[in-house]
Amino acid sequence: MSERKLYDISLTVNDREVKGRVKAETTLLDFLRSNNFTEVKKGCEIGDCGACTVIMDGEAVLSCITLALQAEGSKVYTVKSLGTWEKLHPLQKAFVEHEALQCGFCTPGMLMTAKAFLDKNPHPTRDEIREAISGNLCRCTGYKKIVDAIEAVSKREAE
Ligand code: FES
Ligand code: FES
Incomplete structure (x- = not known):
């Protein structure tokens, strides 16, 4: 069986450049969590619950139904970008x-x-x-x- 094709992607998450290799079907949710952005939560994984919401290029998106490839070149923000313990948003x-x-x-x-x-x-x-x-x-x-x-x-x- 041939290996599944992998694609290079590059985006910024919370203003930090993140690069990776993903399958065509890899979700943005899985990509983020596998890069230690585990503050993005995995709930229903079918776009129903909103737990996985991140902001991508100014829009709230459900990362479980967004492909990692769709985020290529975009600016993604997770809840950790909002504030710190010392300075809450x-x-x-x-x-x-x-x-x-x-x-x-x-x-x-x-x-x-x-x-x-x-x-x-x-x-x-x-x-x-x-x-x-x-x-x-x-x-x-x-x-x-x-x-x-x-x-x-x-x-x-x-x-
Ligand atoms: S995990 Fe429920 S909408 Fe994404
Ligand atoms: S799902 Fe979080 S408190 Fe209800």
Whole structure:
């Protein structure tokens, strides 16, 4: 049997150049996790749960249904790009203040969806926030505190 063809790719992740060799079917999720970006979570792997959300060239994307090859030359950001323990991103701070933090599987994706959303729509309505976060599934929340946290950031930035 012949060897499967491998393709060279190069992209930046959290502003760091990452190169690799991938199969045509390698997902961006697997590529990221195999390069130690394990903060990108593997949930359903079929595009349903939002746990694997990263920001690619300004758009929130589901890395489990994005091919690594599609990310060639792009700028990808994971939740680790947001802030540090010493200097939390306003969204991370608001999630803490509003008790909106859920588990380590769903929260990274929620934060990245919220970040990409507020970057495009800094002053959304609550309904728009609900809609934006609707692809990030968690059966353990009523979403109110998450919407409160995102809304608080949008209001704070308007001050
Ligand atoms: S792991 Fe990608 S959407 Fe669930
Ligand atoms: S899936 Fe993370 S707390 Fe519900």
